[in-house]
Amino acid sequence: MKRVKLLFLQILVMVAFLAIWHVATTTSLFGDVKTIQFFFSTPVAVLTRTFKQLTSADIYWHLGITLTETVLAFVIGSLAGILFGFAFARRELLSAVFDPYIKAANALPRVVLAPIFALWFGLGIWSKVALGFTLVFFIVFFNVYQGVREVSPTILANARMLGMNERQLFKHVYWPSALTWMFSSLHTSVGFALVGAVVGEYLGSSAGLGYKIHEAESVFDVTGVFSGMLILTIFVIAIDALVTLVEKRLLVWRPGQSATTTT
Amino acid sequence: MELQDRPHQGAGAGPGPSGDPAVKLGGVDITFHLADGGRYQAVKGIDLKVHPGEFVSIVGPTGCGKSTLLNAAAGLLSPSAGSVGIFGKPLSGLNRRAGYLFQQDALMPWKTALDNVKVALEPMGVSNQEADQRAREWLGRVGLRTFVDRYPHMLSGGQRKRVSLAQMLIRNPEILLMDEPFGPLDAQTRQIMGNLLLDLWSRDRKALMFVTHDLEEAIALSDRVVVMSAGPAAGIVADYKVDLPRPRDIADIRLEKAFHEIHRDIWSSLRVEVQKAYAMGEGRELVGGDAS
Numbered sequence: 001m002k003r004v005k006l007l008f009l010q011i012l013v014m015v016a017f018l019a020i021w022h023v024a025t026t027t028s029l030f031g032d033v034k035t036i037q038f039f040f041s042t043p044v045a046v047l048t049r050t051f052k053q054l055t056s057a058d059i060y061w062h063l064g065i066t067l068t069e070t071v072l073a074f075v076i077g078s079l080a081g082i083l084f085g086f087a088f089a090r091r092e093l094l095s096a097v098f099d100p101y102i103k104a105a106n107a108l109p110r111v112v113l114a115p116i117f118a119l120w121f122g123l124g125i126w127s128k129v130a131l132g133f134t135l136v137f138f139i140v141f142f143n144v145y146q147g148v149r150e151v152s153p154t155i156l157a158n159a160r161m162l163g164m165n166e167r168q169l170f171k172h173v174y175w176p177s178a179l180t181w182m183f184s185s186l187h188t189s190v191g192f193a194l195v196g197a198v199v200g201e202y203l204g205s206s207a208g209l210g211y212k213i214h215e216a217e218s219v220f221d222v223t224g225v226f227s228g229m230l231i232l233t234i235f236v237i238a239i240d241a242l243v244t245l246v247e248k249r250l251l252v253w254r255p256g257q258s259a260t261t262t263t
Numbered sequence: 264m265e266l267q268d269r270p271h272q273g274a275g276a277g278p279g280p281s282g283d284p285a286v287k288l289g290g291v292d293i294t295f296h297l298a299d300g301g302r303y304q305a306v307k308g309i310d311l312k313v314h315p316g317e318f319v320s321i322v323g324p325t326g327c328g329k330s331t332l333l334n335a336a337a338g339l340l341s342p343s344a345g346s347v348g349i350f351g352k353p354l355s356g357l358n359r360r361a362g363y364l365f366q367q368d369a370l371m372p373w374k375t376a377l378d379n380v381k382v383a384l385e386p387m388g389v390s391n392q393e394a395d396q397r398a399r400e401w402l403g404r405v406g407l408r409t410f411v412d413r414y415p416h417m418l419s420g421g422q423r424k425r426v427s428l429a430q431m432l433i434r435n436p437e438i439l440l441m442d443e444p445f446g447p448l449d450a451q452t453r454q455i456m457g458n459l460l461l462d463l464w465s466r467d468r469k470a471l472m473f474v475t476h477d478l479e480e481a482i483a484l485s486d487r488v489v490v491m492s493a494g495p496a497a498g499i500v501a502d503y504k505v506d507l508p509r510p511r512d513i514a515d516i517r518l519e520k521a522f523h524e525i526h527r528d529i530w531s532s533l534r535v536e537v538q539k540a541y542a543m544g545e546g547r548e549l550v551g552g553d554a555s
């Protein structure tokens with residue numbers, strides 16, 4: 001009963017929002033309808049445009065480009081993050097020497113790098129992948145570093161007493177522990193990979209969702225901008241749902257994640 | 264009832280000591296370097312022998328370095344002075360012939376009960392199939408036949424200890440080291456676990472060093488009870504033989520007269536140390552934990 005009520009209220013919020021938007025942009029309540037529509041479009045127009053776009057092949061090509069960039073940025077950034085995270089966590093000196101530089105590099109707002117990446121890697125997908133990489137790398141790096149450093153000393157001592165060598169310790173203790181930390185930041189790192197891709201496209205490209213939005217903006221096509229944002233939102237929610245699914249699968253052993261499992 | 268009220272009576276206390284003791288600590292000092300630059304001498308001048316087949320409990324007030332002693336026998340930390348001998352050979356690095364049961368949870372939380380036990384056989388080069396079969400056997404032996412696929416967080420504290428026990432014993436170590444293994448468990452579970460331990464141990468009687476702060480538990484389980492003094496620089500103040508017949512039920516044995524006599528004797532020396540520890544504990548911060 002409670003869930004139904006909650007769902008009803010949630011839908012009510014959306015309906016109210018759309019209704020206010022609709023009334024405000026199609027009646028002369030707040031002034032000239034044409035002017036208002038130029039700035040805010042109308043919900044009907046945005047939904048129609050979105051529907052039209054989603055039923056044409058063109059948008060999927062752009063989505064495909066954005067998805068490719070996101071996946072590449074995520075995979076390459078994660079691999080590098082894991083590699084460096086392990087190396088730094090296991091080598092005291094290395095982490096001590098590079099610590100200030102890593103902090104400095106992470107402090108830099110990555111968006112300012114976009115033009116340089118465009119210069120280095122061109123306007124194709126690789127400049128976006130590079131931007132996403134700089135965002136994903138640090139998240140994964142810090143998490144893996146933490147994961148390796150914060151392995152429970154008891155678990156480690158126990159594994160040693162069981163006779164494990166370095167390779168086996170890595171396989172059974174360090175690696176799973178680091179992965180746990182990495183997966184716990186999966187939502188963030190996938191989100192940042194997407195941010196890198198879209199921002200990169202927005203700042204200079206010829207394809208992708210960011211490009212579509214930018215294109216609409218440059219001709220004052222507010223309906224196109226809103227519709228692009230809506231599609232982007234749907235896209236992000238879909239990816240997030242996928243990540244949640246993967247996460248649930250990978251972290252079954254965690255308390256709270258599957259406390260109800262009884263097998 | 265024969266009581267050996269003096270320390271260093273290790274030799275001859277075990278059932279049929281033949282050859283070298285399983286664990287021999289000779290004049291062991293252990294000093295920790297604290298984070299603030301200071302030093303803390305946990306134990307000093309420890310002489311202790313544990314023979315094959317002997318169940319030796321170490322009791323003492325909180326913070327007396329009981330666990331420290333165990334860690335030295337395990338090779339997890341090396342003494343600042345003195346020697347650790349394992350079956351007559353000086354120990355360097357980890358003690359490969361020992362299994363260790365920790366007080367805290369030591370299971371890998373990302374592995375199921377079965378995998379946690381199986382993984383103990385990997386360093387020994389046992390094939391996956393055989394490891395699987397043996398791990399299932401051992402989980403059955405500790406009463407977890409139907410829990411093999413559970414992750415540690417789905418198990419109770421007592422069940423997790425059972426998995427740890429199986430994980431340790433499946434490797435068939437010649438020396439068993441246990442650091443207050445049943446400390447975090449409730450009273451009933453402790454009794455059940457105690458009986459399970461005695462049952463498993465009595466099958467092939469390994470040398471066993473058992474650290475506990477529970478004197479009753481120590482007497483009910485062991486052949487010998489070693490009493491340590493209050494830290495810092497704790498030493499062994501007494502070494503008692505427990506001549507109660509085996510097999511024992513650790514709930515029933517507490518009701519016997521002989522048990523009470525031994526308890527009274529040991530407690531008389533332990534109480535002094537506990538009171539000392541409490542007296543020092545006033546206004547002292549280094550009490551919690553065994554400095555390990």
